[in-house]
Amino acid sequence: MELSLDEAVSLTRTGDVWLFRGTSKADRVIRTLTNAPVNHVGMAVVLEDLPPLMWHAELGQSLPDVWAGKHHRGVQLHDLQDAVVTWCERYHQRAWLRQLAGPVTPEVEDAVLTTVARLDGTPFPSTAQLAGGWLRARLPGAPAGRHTAVETAFCADVLARTYQAMGALSTTRPSAFYDPGSFWSGDDLALTPGFSLGPELAVTLGS
Numbered sequence: 001m002e003l004s005l006d007e008a009v010s011l012t013r014t015g016d017v018w019l020f021r022g023t024s025k026a027d028r029v030i031r032t033l034t035n036a037p038v039n040h041v042g043m044a045v046v047l048e049d050l051p052p053l054m055w056h057a058e059l060g061q062s063l064p065d066v067w068a069g070k071h072h073r074g075v076q077l078h079d080l081q082d083a084v085v086t087w088c089e090r091y092h093q094r095a096w097l098r099q100l101a102g103p104v105t106p107e108v109e110d111a112v113l114t115t116v117a118r119l120d121g122t123p124f125p126s127t128a129q130l131a132g133g134w135l136r137a138r139l140p141g142a143p144a145g146r147h148t149a150v151e152t153a154f155c156a157d158v159l160a161r162t163y164q165a166m167g168a169l170s171t172t173r174p175s176a177f178y179d180p181g182s183f184w185s186g187d188d189l190a191l192t193p194g195f196s197l198g199p200e201l202a203v204t205l206g207s
Helices: 005-011 025-034 080-090 106-119 127-138 155-166
Strands: 002-004 017-021 040-045 053-058 074-079 094-098 201-204
Touching: 002 005, 005 080, 005 201, 017 080, 040 080, 040 155, 053 080, 053 155, 074 080, 080 094, 106 155
Parallel strands: 002 201
Antiparallel strands: 017 040, 017 094, 040 053, 053 074, 094 201
């Protein structure tokens, strides 16, 4: 199924997953390191009268961070529509939406905002840090609930931490275990009972 960006933005709700696949060298490196079909992932945050927002971590600083009110690299909260346009047009990415089914209660929304307040502005890791943290989290005996260092956060790590805070994802695995492909339907992402993700919906900028 294919949706226009306007349609996708009107449908998206807090917890929905946005996935991206590009062709740049950095995109290919991420997919090679993680053996994933996509190289970037973010989460929709849709609260009351605010415009839909995108919660993710990225190297660029082309958009202002809504939370911090300034441009910076790393973990950030963007206007969702502007973020998708930037990733599709400036970064030459394809985009998909996966909708989250589950109880997004006021308490869950509070957990999202608490996570945003804690992680916003955290720098993006270097390629070496990314590879090392991801591999260490997958070693036998990696402690449950272990995160990567707060000082650096990869996009899938940020989403996993947020889902864990929401109660949508178990804490038995460290957040650094997850890569962007973990949130693609072909992977075995075990959400907690009551939560599920729908199929990928391709999103285009056209009407």
